[in-house]
Amino acid sequence: MDRELSVTLTQANDACSVALDILRNKNDYNEAHLEPMKNDLIDIQTDYKSILALMYTHATTLGIAFKPPSTPAGAIRPLKDLSTDISNLVGCVQCLRAGAHGKTLHREATWRAQEIIEAVHALLQTFLASKWDESPKQDKTYLMRIGALHSAIDFAKKDLSMDNTAAILSSWKSHSNTLADALAECEELQEESRRDSDGTIWGKRMTNDIAFVLLMCAVQLRLIALIRLVSVLHQRVGARHIVASLPNTVLDSILETSDAIGSAVDDLVSSLYAPQDLLAIKGELDGLEGAVASLQKLLNSSWEDELSQSMAAVSLERTDDASPSKDRAWLIMCFQQIKQSIDAIR
Structure with a gap:
């Protein structure tokens, strides 16, 4: 050369x-x-x-x-x-x-x-x-x-x-896809457990563990409902609360909670694979609860100022359901349902 x-x-x-x-x-x-x-x-x-x-x-x-x-x-x-x-x-x-x-x-x-x-x-x-x-x-x-x-x-x-808002929305969409994949994975695991409880797999090999299999089926059903709730909440926040009127520091913090929620849901689904440990599942539930609580805290702290103003400028094409008061009430209800679902699984 x-x-x-x-x-x-x-x-x-x-x-x-x-x-x-x-x-x-x-x-x-x-x-x-x-x-x-x-x-x-x-x-x-x-x-x-x-x-x-x-x-x-x-x-x-x-x-x-x-x-x-x-x-x-x-x-x-x-x-x-x-x-x-x-x-x-x-x-x-x-x-x-x-x-x-x-x-x-x-x-x-x-x-x-x-x-x-x-x-x-x-x-x-x-x-x-x-x-x-x-x-x-x-x-x-x-x-x-x-x-x-x-x-x-x-x-x-x-x-x-x-801009930063567009970058956050791009990442938010990716996190939403992660939650959708986790939900599908959990549903697949639940279907496998249901077949086990019917005696097609574990019923033949481990008859003494049928009670645990039935318990896991019940847990998985509740987890599916929980993850679906979290996914709906996540989509709602992304669609109506990631707005350019909020300071970049607030938006970045909200995205961090989104990432934490996605990771917590992934860890929760991973804990459902054999050998299942109810204490491990409880630990992952604690992590998810903390991540959701962080998101709720951020939304609450930003609501009275920038968020309420931005929601007032929502397109007239939207229904009354998009008004700030109704949207806030919906969020409060969803956060409460998530908390109740976690407590019920415990």
């Missing part, structure tokens, strides 16, 4: 390593010590997507330069450009402040930048490991790496959230 090309590849590879180290350790610095913001969110996102477009073009040019018969001299410029792009992308991400623009959007932009730079890193390592001068036609791995990089860039440009 040409010496200048080898040096440039190594420098670009090192730039990726440094950039990834910065992005992975962004929590190590205090935003209070950073310079005041000079650009608004729209400007930052425009720069972000423009940098990604440049990276796409430079990666394509690099791939063409390495296409047999390779032209080392033609690869040096796009490699240097990619190094610059990576530095600019990290700088753009650093302009997004968790405090000013929202922690969820900040985390999303950071994660997408990491994914793209990791794809560049993998591409460059493929070039460094290949003996292009000896057998340029034998290794086509770089084509797959470029394709992966292009896909990561396209995904980030298309799906990067416009």
Whole structure:
């Protein structure tokens, strides 16, 4: 491999390593010590997507330069450009402040930048490991790496959230899907337990355990009702209470409770697999109860101010059921039913 090309590849590879180290350790610095913001969110996102477009073009040019018969001299410029792009992308991400623009959007932009730079890193390592001068036609791995990089860039440009509220709603939808999957899994486990109680499986092998099987069937039925309630509550909050009028700090905290609820439900369903332990199930119920209580506390504390104002601006196309008073009453009732369901299972 040409010496200048080898040096440039190594420098670009090192730039990726440094950039990834910065992005992975962004929590190590205090935003209070950073310079005041000079650009608004729209400007930052425009720069972000423009940098990604440049990276796409430079990666394509690099791939063409390495296409047999390779032209080392033609690869040096796009490699240097990619190094610059990576530095600019990290700088753009650093302009997004968790405090000013929202922690969820900040985390999303950071994660997408990491994914793209990791794809560049993998591409460059493929070039460094290949003996292009000896057998340029034998290794086509770089084509797959470029394709992966292009896909990561396209995904980030298309799906990067416009603001913190949109980023939270995107994550909220993912959490709702997690709850739906957990409900389906619990229903499947209950069906298996029902067959066991009918004597098709355990009834033949472990007749003495039939009482426990019947008990687990009853527990699972109640858990299905509980998870369904939690899922409905989660969907309602996402549809009517994740509003841009709330401070980013409040929205980010609400999303954290959503994540905690999803994890608690997953753990609860996992505890239903053999060997079942009622004490373990109770422990997971405690975790779910705590997560739901945290969500209720956040909603209650924000209701009188920003939330009540935002609900007053609900579209006229909605029914009276969407009014603040009725919506709050519905939430209170749902939280109470969840608490009662948990107590009944205990």
